[in-house]
Amino acid sequence: MNKEKAKKRIEQLRSDLEKHNYNYYVLNKPIISDFEYDVMLNDLAHLEKLFPEFQSSSSPTQKVGSDITAEFKQVTHKYPMLSLGNTYNPEELREFDNRIKKIIGENFEYVCELKYDGTSISLIYSDGKLQRAITRGDGEKGDDVTLNVRTIKTIPYYLKGSDFPKEFEIRGEIFFNKADFEKINKERKLNNEALLANPRNAAAGTLKLLDSSAVAKRPLDCFLYYILGENTFSDSHYKNLTKARDWGFQIPEHITRCANIEKVLEFIEYWTNERKNLPFEIDGIVIKVDSLKQQKQLGFTAKSPRWAISYKFKAEQALTKLLSIDFQVGRTGAITPVANLEPVFLAGTTVKRASLHNADQIELHDIRIGDYVFVEKGGEIIPKIVGVEVTKRESVSSPLKFIENCPECNSLLIRNEGEAQHYCPNEFSCPPQIKGKIEHFVSRKAMNIAGAEATIELLYTNKIISDIGDLYNLDKTQLINLERFGEKSADNLLLSIEQSKNTSFEKVIYALGIRFVGETVAKKIANNIENIDALINSTFDELISIDEVGDKIAQSIIEHFKNENNIRIIQKLKDAGVNLKRDENTSQKKSDKLSGLSFVISGVFEKHSRDELKQMIEENGGKNVGSISAKTNYVLAGENMGPAKLEKAQKLKVKIIFENEFLEMIL
Numbered sequence: 001m002n003k004e005k006a007k008k009r010i011e012q013l014r015s016d017l018e019k020h021n022y023n024y025y026v027l028n029k030p031i032i033s034d035f036e037y038d039v040m041l042n043d044l045a046h047l048e049k050l051f052p053e054f055q056s057s058s059s060p061t062q063k064v065g066s067d068i069t070a071e072f073k074q075v076t077h078k079y080p081m082l083s084l085g086n087t088y089n090p091e092e093l094r095e096f097d098n099r100i101k102k103i104i105g106e107n108f109e110y111v112c113e114l115k116y117d118g119t120s121i122s123l124i125y126s127d128g129k130l131q132r133a134i135t136r137g138d139g140e141k142g143d144d145v146t147l148n149v150r151t152i153k154t155i156p157y158y159l160k161g162s163d164f165p166k167e168f169e170i171r172g173e174i175f176f177n178k179a180d181f182e183k184i185n186k187e188r189k190l191n192n193e194a195l196l197a198n199p200r201n202a203a204a205g206t207l208k209l210l211d212s213s214a215v216a217k218r219p220l221d222c223f224l225y226y227i228l229g230e231n232t233f234s235d236s237h238y239k240n241l242t243k244a245r246d247w248g249f250q251i252p253e254h255i256t257r258c259a260n261i262e263k264v265l266e267f268i269e270y271w272t273n274e275r276k277n278l279p280f281e282i283d284g285i286v287i288k289v290d291s292l293k294q295q296k297q298l299g300f301t302a303k304s305p306r307w308a309i310s311y312k313f314k315a316e317q318a319l320t321k322l323l324s325i326d327f328q329v330g331r332t333g334a335i336t337p338v339a340n341l342e343p344v345f346l347a348g349t350t351v352k353r354a355s356l357h358n359a360d361q362i363e364l365h366d367i368r369i370g371d372y373v374f375v376e377k378g379g380e381i382i383p384k385i386v387g388v389e390v391t392k393r394e395s396v397s398s399p400l401k402f403i404e405n406c407p408e409c410n411s412l413l414i415r416n417e418g419e420a421q422h423y424c425p426n427e428f429s430c431p432p433q434i435k436g437k438i439e440h441f442v443s444r445k446a447m448n449i450a451g452a453e454a455t456i457e458l459l460y461t462n463k464i465i466s467d468i469g470d471l472y473n474l475d476k477t478q479l480i481n482l483e484r485f486g487e488k489s490a491d492n493l494l495l496s497i498e499q500s501k502n503t504s505f506e507k508v509i510y511a512l513g514i515r516f517v518g519e520t521v522a523k524k525i526a527n528n529i530e531n532i533d534a535l536i537n538s539t540f541d542e543l544i545s546i547d548e549v550g551d552k553i554a555q556s557i558i559e560h561f562k563n564e565n566n567i568r569i570i571q572k573l574k575d576a577g578v579n580l581k582r583d584e585n586t587s588q589k590k591s592d593k594l595s596g597l598s599f600v601i602s603g604v605f606e607k608h609s610r611d612e613l614k615q616m617i618e619e620n621g622g623k624n625v626g627s628i629s630a631k632t633n634y635v636l637a638g639e640n641m642g643p644a645k646l647e648k649a650q651k652l653k654v655k656i657i658f659e660n661e662f663l664e665m666i667l
């Protein structure tokens, strides 16, 4: 590969990996498997080695991904939380063994542990009491989730005994048991809530819930695997860990000392098969040098210790025949190709359908009807097709053509530039889109109209409703004339619809089903915008001043309200008396001290979150705007303010103030 090509490839890999880090650590929704991620990371490391002139300290090969979220206080780790090097085969493990032998000789032992598939946590104890619990974050700083961690029954708040070090840190993995995870998803299904993809994402998401009482309701669990501190009990990692059992920590019984790499490989082989019988998920084995002195001698690279490595299991795959493809139309009109497969057993369940995501995926793998395809259960609920066994392809087959017309309403599909998904643009007369929008509107997280979801099909096919606004014009006679509808269920539905009129503004915004406006964004909008008319009339600039609202979301909101049909629907909601304004208590006008002044907020702040600061600006009569212009009065700057913003503010001579100065302005 020539230099120019290598540079391009390195840049592409870095940007893709950053995106995958964000999906994994922040959104808890990975879209590729760990294996695919590691292959990309290895490619990048290899290229950086071949072309050292392109090495950079900000490359994903040099840092760990970040799970930091704005809502929690950030704390700097006393000892950085590093990740582990990965291998997928015994040869690489032997190379690891040889590297160690070169540095410390032959006289050492390994400890093998299971690699628990959850989310890492650092617990700080002093005088036998839990002081703090911090997530890994970006490895340097993490989120303080102490209150949530205190709800986990298997993490001791006070330690037992008296022979623990005065101050120490212990690290481990927070996770859900397979059975508990399944129970949660069963309940979510009953409540018509979106299913959680896997125990790992569920654990990471739960740990970041803002309401600790909601965390307490979920049976999170924790295994500990690493003790740090000045005066640990022994020089042996194994002895330290097993000793920590006496203090009340949960240290799994599977940890094993191995005299050499052959024994390590035996341990791996045993668990490769046995892992399916464990009550919790593991995604590999962690191998560590036992002696702390030897660990010190081996030291660390920028990202991981040289004295430990993880052996990752590949996701299980199955080979089966692709029978046909269905094209499903979602509530936003997005078309998802779904494969119908010859049933095949994979990791505990029979798989009959698999997601194909979009046209790009089909083209990338050149997937054809009749092909034998590899199916894998990755991080998602629905298995996916990861490749084709081309040698088994029938002699006559042709590349799959993506449909051009909507399978439901026959409209010509569109595909916006830069987007992978095809859409049906017939928003207001394509049946699954209409029904999907109403179903979304009544769902639990939106207007929470109990019993409505199961009735929508019936109401729609009987032409009683054709949009969300019509729900508020239903009458009892219409309902009891319907098949299977009794007086009692009609009363219940009408009552629930009536009660939904008092739903909070943020949920109503979410319920409207504006493309790209999920729950979090809806909440942020409701924190910043007073009522529906203000939202309808918001400019692009006002919208992007709201945290989490970027260009794409702002544009989508503007498009949504440009459409007369949507305005008509809003009018129906207004006429029915649905709450379309922010709760007065959430933002009361406190003063006019900032009247006529506009602010751009940038960076991270010490005393308040960005949302709080924005609210203070509004409460005191000021205005938040998204980008700096000559008309902006102040840039409120925190830590890590982007250099481009700083330069622009200086160029346009906009005054830059810091948090304390701002707080003084509204005193």
Ligand code: IVH
Pocket (backbone or CB within 6 Å): 082, 083, 084, 085, 113, 114, 115, 116, 117, 119, 120, 121, 172, 173, 225, 226, 286, 305, 308
């Ligand atoms: S030791 C410096 N041991 O795997 C060594 N990690 O990339 C620190 N993990 O997110 C890690 N089980 O949370 C270690 N038995 C185990 C583990 C384990 C799971 C996770 C850890 C981290 C990742 C390492």
